[in-house]
Amino acid sequence: MTETPKPTVRTTRYEVSCLPPDNIDAFHFTITVEWRGGDLWAVLRYGECLGTDGKWDYEPRPSNREDDWLDAHRFDLDTALKLAQEEAPKITVNGQTVADVLRRAAS
Template identity: 55%
Template sequence: MTTPEPTVQPVRYTVTCLPEDDINSHVFAIDVVYRGTGRWAVQRGEHACLGADGEWAQGVKEYDRGDEWLNAHRFDLDTALKLAREAAPHVKVNGYTVADAIALYARDAKEA
């Protein structure tokens, strides 16, 4: 018996407006995650999923959702990345906006 060749497939993209080396970049990030059969989810953390209507829904588990919900929250890759890019500038964390976080990063870089 011969061993089959391994396959490699990208399964996650991270979209953020903060610089990669910003310590807070990961908390302001939106992930585009592969969910199988050519469909991708747009997520904030493990608990929020972006819908086609631009609203964030709680819960990302496919097994507790019906087809209607899944069809509104799963996209082809181009659409998922577009939605993530549109949402990224509007992320808020503990009351801080992306603009606030960028300003803090710039201030810290200037002080260093």
């Protein structure tokens, strides 16, 4: 009888936000850092991917991602988390900033 191997656990996604997770608007003000294979990670928000130039671009389907696009939109984990932390305070949704949402929650 073959023994069933133990399951492995791995982290493939981080959420970065300036809002507490229980805030009703947290989803809209959250950036994710997601594993994309090997040691490469993407910084994402609403289907857009942060590039090395600091601009957000729509992430093409895997079959349409060319090497130059991948090189400009993939990071090691430490860099991806740092970039996500730098971008999180800058998020604005429908004219509302992170500070606006936090101020509203405090009142």
